Amino acid sequence: MASIDTTSESARRPFEGRRVHLGDVVLQGVAGAAAAGATALVLLIAWKVVDGARPSISKFGISFVWHDVWNPVVGREAYGAASFLFGTAITSFVALLLAAPLAIGIALFLTELAPRVLRGPVTSLVETLAAIPSVVVGLWGILVLGPALRSHVEPWLHSALGWIPLFGPPSSAGASIFTAIVVLTIMILPIVSSISRELFLGVPAELKEGALALGTTRWEMVRGVVFPYARGGIAAALILGLGRAMGEAIAVTQVIGGGTTISWNLFNQGDTLASKIAAEYQGATSNLDVASLIYLGLILLVLSLGANIAAQWIVRGVARRHGVTRGGRA
Amino acid sequence: MKGAGEPSITIEPIMRVETRRQPLPPRERLETIFHVEGLDAIYGSKTALKGVSMEIYKNLVTAIIGPSGCGKSTYVRCFNRMNDLIPSFRMNGSIRYHGQDISGSNIDPVAVRRNIGMVFQRPNPFPKSIYDNVAWGCRVLGMKDDLDVRVERALTQAALWDEVKDRLKASGLSLSGGQQQRLCIARAIAVEPDVVLMDEPASSLDPIATQAIEQLMHGLKSEYTFVIVTHNMQQAARVADMTAFFSISRGEEGERYGELIEYDATEKIFTAPSDKRTEDYVTGRFG
Numbered sequence: 001m002a003s004i005d006t007t008s009e010s011a012r013r014p015f016e017g018r019r020v021h022l023g024d025v026v027l028q029g030v031a032g033a034a035a036a037g038a039t040a041l042v043l044l045i046a047w048k049v050v051d052g053a054r055p056s057i058s059k060f061g062i063s064f065v066w067h068d069v070w071n072p073v074v075g076r077e078a079y080g081a082a083s084f085l086f087g088t089a090i091t092s093f094v095a096l097l098l099a100a101p102l103a104i105g106i107a108l109f110l111t112e113l114a115p116r117v118l119r120g121p122v123t124s125l126v127e128t129l130a131a132i133p134s135v136v137v138g139l140w141g142i143l144v145l146g147p148a149l150r151s152h153v154e155p156w157l158h159s160a161l162g163w164i165p166l167f168g169p170p171s172s173a174g175a176s177i178f179t180a181i182v183v184l185t186i187m188i189l190p191i192v193s194s195i196s197r198e199l200f201l202g203v204p205a206e207l208k209e210g211a212l213a214l215g216t217t218r219w220e221m222v223r224g225v226v227f228p229y230a231r232g233g234i235a236a237a238l239i240l241g242l243g244r245a246m247g248e249a250i251a252v253t254q255v256i257g258g259g260t261t262i263s264w265n266l267f268n269q270g271d272t273l274a275s276k277i278a279a280e281y282q283g284a285t286s287n288l289d290v291a292s293l294i295y296l297g298l299i300l301l302v303l304s305l306g307a308n309i310a311a312q313w314i315v316r317g318v319a320r321r322h323g324v325t326r327g328g329r330a
Numbered sequence: 331m332k333g334a335g336e337p338s339i340t341i342e343p344i345m346r347v348e349t350r351r352q353p354l355p356p357r358e359r360l361e362t363i364f365h366v367e368g369l370d371a372i373y374g375s376k377t378a379l380k381g382v383s384m385e386i387y388k389n390l391v392t393a394i395i396g397p398s399g400c401g402k403s404t405y406v407r408c409f410n411r412m413n414d415l416i417p418s419f420r421m422n423g424s425i426r427y428h429g430q431d432i433s434g435s436n437i438d439p440v441a442v443r444r445n446i447g448m449v450f451q452r453p454n455p456f457p458k459s460i461y462d463n464v465a466w467g468c469r470v471l472g473m474k475d476d477l478d479v480r481v482e483r484a485l486t487q488a489a490l491w492d493e494v495k496d497r498l499k500a501s502g503l504s505l506s507g508g509q510q511q512r513l514c515i516a517r518a519i520a521v522e523p524d525v526v527l528m529d530e531p532a533s534s535l536d537p538i539a540t541q542a543i544e545q546l547m548h549g550l551k552s553e554y555t556f557v558i559v560t561h562n563m564q565q566a567a568r569v570a571d572m573t574a575f576f577s578i579s580r581g582e583e584g585e586r587y588g589e590l591i592e593y594d595a596t597e598k599i600f601t602a603p604s605d606k607r608t609e610d611y612v613t614g615r616f617g
Contacts, residue, residue: 116417204454206450206452206454207454207456207457209412209415209448209450209454210450210454210455210456210514210517211456212412212415212440212443213410213412213443213447213448213450213518214443214444214447214467214470214471214517214518214521215440215441215442215443215444215445215447215467215471215521215523216440216467216470216471217440220470224456224466224470225456228456228457228458229457
């Protein structure tokens with residue numbers, strides 16, 4: 001047998017000649033095409049949105065952003081994004097303000113405080129919240145949450161904190177900006193809490209032990225070690241939540257009621273960029289109307305991309321900082 | 331002047347450190363700080379340690395040595411209730427600290443840990459500045475007066491001050507492994523504990539960093555009581571006044587558990603142990 005092998009060319013020089021491995025080529029091609037496709041898709045969508053908004057852009061220019069009139073009546077057409085931008089800003093920021101402490105609290109409970117037997121089931125339940133289709137959340141908002149807020153929470157807030165312009169007199173309809181805020185809070189809660197939970201789980205046990213060994217309480221340990229360690233990641237999670245809240249269309253459309261004026265009163269009806277598009281695109285009356293709605297979409301796209309990039313930027317900063325940790329340990 | 335052939339750096343020979351140890355006073359003159367009696371440490375249904383009884387004396391360095399898996403880390407973590415973090419863990423028996431049993435479930439582990447500090451196997455500085463690593467514990471525990479003085483004193487005691495005094499605002503993580511471990515020692519002693527537990531504090535360090543830590547233990551034992559777990563017998567021989575040898579024993583059903591075999595003056599353990607198992611271990615014949 002040995003004599004046969006030594007006569008064969010390839011057996012004598014087994015490492016020479018780079019061969020083409022079919023599997024590698026296919027993998028390279030498929031993976032590369034997928035990556036290129038995704039990139040191309042982002043660019044294509046961006047271009048399509050700009051293109052669709054062009055009639056409105058050329059008519060109103062950048063001042064579209066701060067004009068707050070939206071009048072599709074032919075002959076007196078005027079379009080501006082300001083009231084919807086305002087609606088998007090106020091709903092998403094207040095929702096984030098409500099969701100942040102709740103989400104971080106849930107994450108802390110699930111990682112540090114809850115009895116171990118509860119952690120698994122409660123974690124699954126919280127994540128299930130994210131699986132409820134937004135249109136179903138919206139229905140619940142219309143049928144249950146809206147009326148409940150309207151008849152109990154809103155009057156109470158108005159009588160207790162009415163001196164703050166945000167808590168003006170409740171409107172007669174069940175729909176309000178406030179209902180949209182609560183719906184958005186519920187919708188961003190799972191994503192923020194599940195990312196925070198991962199971050200808290202990522203805090204090295206030895207750091208927590210180091211803090212506890214000094215004789216600190218659990219809360220002091222959380223405040224002194226867990227929060228600072230997870231801070232950057234939580235900021236990124238909050239921004240992702242903000243992006244989600246800004247972009248949510250259906251559920252907000254269902255509960256916010258529609259309105260074209262800027263109102264600081266949370267109990268009035270309103271509209272956001274996303275809900276305006278969702279509510280009116282089908283019934284748009286003219287080319288300019290359609291283009292203006294797409295222009296709203298363009299603004300929303302820029303805001304969402306901005307939020308996403310900010311979150312990525314923060315995450316990268318955190319990764320760099322933790323890279324120092326590993327280097328220091330080596 | 332040094333002779334031409336002499337190396338410029340002299341590393342202290344091991345024996346020099348060892349001979350610095352003072353002869354032990356007679357046991358009746360030593361003050362007992364821990365009185366351990368019949369201690370069992372159990373994880374779930376598995377017994378890690380069985381029937382440990384010993385006294386630990388104030389202002390001495392006590393070493394816990396033994397093979398891997400003999401429960402020496404578990405043992406030392408009983409003293410500051412660190413095992414409480416493991417849900418299935420429980421202890422039987424008693425650990426009296428200055429006469430008071432600290433092993434019961436009615437004891438507040440936070441209060442225990444304020445008196446009994448700990449340094450861990452791997453350096454675990456907080457992701458904070460060097461200054462804040464030391465100051466944080468003081469602040470949280472309400473020792474806020476003269477914080478700068480406190481930090482400087484702790485870093486000096488941990489033999490780190492000269493190396494870091496110009497960069498106290500730098501991250502604790504920017505230090506080398508040996509410096510990080512001294513920072514953790516400074517952090518532990520800044521809150522003025524009574525006892526400092528050390529769980530293999532030098533196992534991830536190079537010999538020079540190890541020596542620095544051993545020397546600082548020598549320097550500090552007049553103020554603190556040290557209990558050090560080590561897998562390194564030379565280290566025990568160098569730093570410890572008393573040495574406890576733990577080993578793995580087999581029960582009737584073949585289950586393995588850790589057990590205290592012999593506890594005596596370090597000199598005696600290493601030169602004239604009374605148990606055959608101790609002798610086998612310290613002479614390297616452990617199988």
